Amino acid sequence: MPAMIYLTIKLVHIFSVFIYGGFLFTDNLFLSRMKKDLTTDEHSIVREYFMQYVRKVVPKALIVAVASGIYLFYVNFGVIGDEGWSNFQILLGIKGFLGSWLGLRGVLQVFFGIQPLVFKSHLFPFLLVIIIIILSQLMFSV
Numbered sequence: 001m002p003a004m005i006y007l008t009i010k011l012v013h014i015f016s017v018f019i020y021g022g023f024l025f026t027d028n029l030f031l032s033r034m035k036k037d038l039t040t041d042e043h044s045i046v047r048e049y050f051m052q053y054v055r056k057v058v059p060k061a062l063i064v065a066v067a068s069g070i071y072l073f074y075v076n077f078g079v080i081g082d083e084g085w086s087n088f089q090i091l092l093g094i095k096g097f098l099g100s101w102l103g104l105r106g107v108l109q110v111f112f113g114i115q116p117l118v119f120k121s122h123l124f125p126f127l128l129v130i131i132i133i134i135l136s137q138l139m140f141s142v
């Protein structure tokens with residue numbers, strides 16, 4: 001039974017991360033190209049139209065990703081041994097920190113209107129997501 005719960009929450013993590021990361025991939029790889037073909041006015045209209053739907057789903061997916069991530073972290077991290085943090089614990093710690101940072105940044109921005117001071121574009125979260133995905137695969141084999 002606990003294995004079923006774990007599997008379910010891991011799937012929730014993967015799908016929410018998919019929605020959040022999927023938006024960042026789409027925005028940075030494809031939507032950013034619209035700017036070249038449209039006038040400034042056209043671009044702001046099209047972008048706003050698109051973002052209207054993005055805002056309904058993507059920030060919630062990010063919250064689900066962080067919440068499910070905290071559960072997975074809790075199950076996986078284990079106790080810190082006498083020799084200090086294991087390599088797994090270090091990479092998972094970095095992954096969890098970066099993921100939580102994205103989560104905090106997203107919540108402050110979307111729900112409290114606090115704009116991040118640095119890295120206003122979506123390029124920074126995009127790069128972080130790529131790093132997090134790589135860490136998520138590396139951490140189990142170091």
Ligand code: HEM
Pocket residue numbers: 010013014017020021062065066068069070072073074076092095096097098099100102103129132133136137
């Ligand atoms: C937007 C942020 C996040 C992204 C893009 C992300 C992405 C991923 C991906 C791609 C996996 C691999 C799944 C697999 O190989 O089956 C994963 C697993 C995991 N994530 Fe996240 N994650 C995020 C946030 C978090 C947070 C905030 C935490 C912890 C506080 C966390 C903890 C974990 C753990 C422990 C696993 C391993 C689960 C397992 O393989 O059994 N994640 N994450």
